[in-house]
Amino acid sequence: MTKKPGADLLDGLEELSAEECWSLLARQRVGRIAVIVGHYPLVFPVNYALDGRHIIVQTGVGAKLWSIQNHNVSFQIDSVDPDNRTGWSVLVRGAAHEISAERNPELRARAEAAGAMPWAPGEREHLISITVDGITGRRILRPRP
């Protein structure tokens, strides 16, 4: 693993640049959306796609949708390599808004083409767009022996 110029090192954890975080976000198709529901931070895996610098998730009507709408959320992806005891994680802080899929057929088509169509079956008529307030990432650079 190459140390990037300007990357910060703390106890073998390398801080990823925002550009690296975006590049990792563009390559994955499953992430986790975290929302605050009843004083608990809850985490749900979702299929997603990037549309420019927004994260697009398709969802059905339900608790997930209503708790997400217009609230602070975070969105997290990671990759874990048990054999080498290493991995990385990217965490986005942002705000979630519902977008009408009917009024935004182009966005829906773009998002589905890019991988946002959920693997889980059932109606998923709602688009959630996450506007990114901050993005950070870390990688284990030198795993504990």
Place this chain on the structure above:
Amino acid sequence: MTKKPGADLLDGLEELSAEECWSLLARQRVGRIAVIVGHYPLVFPVNYALDGRHIIVQTGVGAKLWSIQNHNVSFQIDSVDPDNRTGWSVLVRGAAHEISAERNPELRARAEAAGAMPWAPGEREHLISITVDGITGRRILRPRP
């Protein structure tokens, strides 16, 4: 995939029993702890171990520790199979407490033997124990074609 007796089906999502959730928790070694920090739900991957029905995480001193302590947290694990467009997820709601590793060397030894020793290097002198308030899980039973 066999439909378990009593499992609920909703749009191809199978609800996992608490026993299945515990069994999956016992088999994984990396999970994600979610905490509320500054009105955002944040998510950090961690190595963990089960000690009875508590989730044990080792951590260093830092924002993570102080935001977790005595607060509602959630703990999440999942497994994703992109080839078959399927996966499962387990979500624990609970409360996190710090336990002195120095005063609880046996717990620390048990947790490390069970896999809680972090892959990331550096001092990890603090044990976080998550007391489980609720545990739920879901699996994609019939992926969208």
